[in-house]
Amino acid sequence: MNLPQLRLDTPWNTEFMLPRVTDNAQLLELQILLGGLQLVLSRVHPAFAASRFTATRQLAARITRAIEYQDAHKAHMGSADLQRSLNETERALDPGSLMVLRKLLTQTLKEEQEQADTGHAEFTYSDFIAEERLAGQQLAAH
Numbered sequence: 001m002n003l004p005q006l007r008l009d010t011p012w013n014t015e016f017m018l019p020r021v022t023d024n025a026q027l028l029e030l031q032i033l034l035g036g037l038q039l040v041l042s043r044v045h046p047a048f049a050a051s052r053f054t055a056t057r058q059l060a061a062r063i064t065r066a067i068e069y070q071d072a073h074k075a076h077m078g079s080a081d082l083q084r085s086l087n088e089t090e091r092a093l094d095p096g097s098l099m100v101l102r103k104l105l106t107q108t109l110k111e112e113q114e115q116a117d118t119g120h121a122e123f124t125y126s127d128f129i130a131e132e133r134l135a136g137q138q139l140a141a142h
Helices: 024-040 046-053 055-069 081-088 095-119 125-140
Strands: none
Touching: 024 081, 024 095, 046 055, 046 125, 055 081, 081 095
16 A cells, blocks of 8 residues: 555654754754763763863753754854864764764864965955055155
8 A cells, every 4th residue: 555644754864763853964963963962961960061061061052052943053163162072072972973073073174274264365455455555655665
């Protein structure tokens, strides 16, 4: 029997064995990472988590915000935040969450490097004119 009612999409993502909340790949990765981070945080005493896992707790809160807004950019994760969280949880995270955390760290480092590289080359027309005037004044002074 091949009824249309039986062809409904399952609420489970069979590849990751997690609930399917979104089809957005970025949000799905954030969901995987958040699950792993929350699992690590749930295994330790709250006082220990507050003192030793501060970066991880902050990262989990940011990821939760991004998932609630369904916008991965709302997490505002920098490479320093991801690196500190990786240092805190590297030995305790499950392999899937660890893989996602490392991937996000690599992507963030790459994006930050690209922004740093392009930041120096952005000139407006007024910048060009100001440099020309400055060069003209320096030539006139000599």
